[in-house]
Amino acid sequence: MTMSSPHSIEDEAVATEATDVATLLSENASLKDRLLRALADAENARRQADRKAEDTRKFAVAELARELLPVIDNLQRVLEARKTAQSSENDALLEGVETTLRLFLQTLERFGVKKIVASGQRFDPSLHEALMEADDASHPPGMVTQVLEDGYMIHDRLLRPARVVVSKKQPPMDQGSIL
Template sequence: MTQNPAMEEPNPDTATNAPEQAPVIETTTESELARIEAERNDLKDKLLRTLADMENLRRRTEREISDAKAYAVTSFARDMLGSADNLRRALESVPESARVSMEAALSALIEGVELTERDLLKTLERHGVRKIDPQGEKFDPNLHQAMFEAPDPVTPKGLVSKVVQSGYKIGERVLRPALVGVSAGAPKPAVPPTDETGDGSTSGN
C-alpha cells in the first residue's frame, strides 16, 4: 500500500529551520522603532527651535515697539534744542553785576526768560529728554565732544573743566553730545635756570 504523502513525517531539516524566522521579525521591529524615535526626536528639536525663534521674535517686536514710543519725538526734540540754547545764551549775556543794578522792567524780563527756559526743559524731560551738564565729571567720549584741552590748576587732569554747550540724552541714547573743554591738569612749575658752565666752579678762585 502506498503511503499518503500528507502523512509523511516532517523533514527534520525543515522542522529545525522554521522557528528561526522569529528573530528576523523582532530585528525588523526594533529597527522600525529606532527610526520612529529618531523622527520623533527630530520633530521635537524642530518644535523647540521654532518656539525659541517665536519667543525671540516676540521680545524683539516688544523692544522695537518700546523704542518707537520712547524715541518717536527724537527729530522734534533735536529741533527744540536750538530754542533752549538761545534762552541760555540770552541769560548768560547778562553779567551778575548788571542784574543787581538793573531796573525792575529789565529784571522782570530776565525772570521771564529764566521761567521759559525751566518750563522748556521740564517739557523735554516729560518726553524723555534730559540735559547733560558734565562740569567737573570725567570726560566720556560717548557723551561728550572735546573742543580743547588746557591746563587747569583747580580741575584734575581728564575732567571736564568747561562746558561750552550742554548736551542732551533721549532715553538711553545721546541726542546731542555736550561740547566741553578738558583739563590737562595743573600747569607744570617753571624750571629754574641752570649754570650754563656746567662745571660747578665759582668765580674768584
C-alpha cells in the same frame, strides 16, 4: 520544496516590527527636536521684536529733541545776557523766558531727555566735546572748567555732547629763571 518553520516567519515579523518601532521612535525624537528649535526661534524673534518696539518707543522723540536743543540754548543765552546787564527793564519778559525754559526742560525730561552734568567733572570723550584747553591752576589737568554748550542724553544714549573747556597740564616751572 522546503518549508520555513513557523518560528522563523514570526521571528522575521517581530524583527521587522522592532526595526519599524525603532525608526518611528528616531523620527519622533527628530521631529520633537525640530519642534523645540522652531519654538525657541519663534520666542527669540518675539523677544527681539519686543526690544525693537521698546527702543522705537523710547527713542522716537530723539530727532525732535535734537532739533529743539538750539531753542533751549537760545533761551539760556537770553537769561545769561540778563544776568550781565543787571537792568530791571523787561523783568516780566525775562521771567517769562525763565518759566518757558523750565517748562521746556521738564517736558523733555518726561520723555527721557536729561542734561549732562559736565562742569567740574573729569573730561569724558563719550559725553563731552573739548572745544579748547585752558591753563587753570585751580583744577587738575583733564577737568571740565567751563561748559560752553550743555550736552543731553536720551535715556542711555547721547543726544548731543556737552561742548566744554578742559584744563590742561601746567608747564613745569623753569628752575633757572627763579633768581
